[in-house]
Amino acid sequence: MLSPHVPPSPAAAPHLSATGLACRRGNRLLFKGLAFEVAGGEIVWLRGRNGRGKTSLLRLAAGLARPEDGEILRDGVAASTSAVDRRFVFIGHANALKDDLSATESLQFLLRLHGRPCSAAAVQSALDRMGLQGRRTAAVRTLSQGQRRRVALARLAVEDEPSLWILDEPYDALDADGIERLNDLLLAHAARGGSVLLTSHLELDTVRLRPREIDLDRCA
Known part of the structure; x- marks a missing residue:
C-alpha cells in the first residue's frame, strides 16, 4: 500500500487518478493494469528502469497522449480532453x-x-x-x-494555487544548491495542498519530501 505525503480530505477528489492504465510504444506494451491516485498535498515519485514508460505516463497525465487501455483523469475529467486546463503545470525533460x-x-x-x-x-x-x-x-x-x-x-x-505539477526529471543538471531550491518549491506546493507527480533518476531527499513511490517495473 502507498502511504500519503499529507492525508487528503476524504471528501476531496484526487487531482489525478488512473485505473486499468496501459501504454504502448510501437509494438511494445510498456505497462498495463496500472491504478493510482495523486491527491492534494502529495509528492509522488514515479520510478522504473530506463524504457519502462515513465515519460510516457507523464505525457498521458498531461493529456498529450491517449492510453492503450484504461483511463487517466484530472479532477474527474479525462486528461486527454483537458490539456488546456490551467490547474496543472507540465515541465518536460526539455527546457x-x-x-x-x-x-x-x-x-x-x-x-x-x-x-x-x-x-x-x-x-x-x-x-x-x-x-x-x-x-x-x-x-x-x-x-x-x-x-x-x-x-x-x-x-x-x-505558482500559488494548489494545482497539479507534472515534472519530467526536474533535477536533471542541477547542483546541490539547485536541488535544495527545487525541494523548497515542492514542499511549499505540497503544504498549500498542491500535488506533484515527478520522475527522477537521482535519489530524492526522502526525509524532507517523504514521497510515495509508484514502481513501473511492477506493471511491465
Whole structure:
C-alpha cells in the first residue's frame, strides 16, 4: 500500500487518478493494469528502469497522449480532453528556452504562454528564488545546462494555487544548491495542498519530501 505525503480530505477528489492504465510504444506494451491516485498535498515519485514508460505516463497525465487501455483523469475529467486546463503545470525533460532570449525574456515568454503572472516583479522574484539573481539579463546561450534548468523550473516559483505539477526529471543538471531550491518549491506546493507527480533518476531527499513511490517495473 502507498502511504500519503499529507492525508487528503476524504471528501476531496484526487487531482489525478488512473485505473486499468496501459501504454504502448510501437509494438511494445510498456505497462498495463496500472491504478493510482495523486491527491492534494502529495509528492509522488514515479520510478522504473530506463524504457519502462515513465515519460510516457507523464505525457498521458498531461493529456498529450491517449492510453492503450484504461483511463487517466484530472479532477474527474479525462486528461486527454483537458490539456488546456490551467490547474496543472507540465515541465518536460526539455527546457523549452530560446537561445537568443535572456533568462528574463525566456521566463516571461513561458509564463505568458501558459497564462501565468509575467510581470517584471513576478519574473524577477521567480528567478531570484532559483538563485539566478546575477544571470537575469544573460542570453540563454551563455547559460550552463544547470542554469537553463533553473530558468525552466522558475515557472514553479510563480505558482500559488494548489494545482497539479507534472515534472519530467526536474533535477536533471542541477547542483546541490539547485536541488535544495527545487525541494523548497515542492514542499511549499505540497503544504498549500498542491500535488506533484515527478520522475527522477537521482535519489530524492526522502526525509524532507517523504514521497510515495509508484514502481513501473511492477506493471511491465
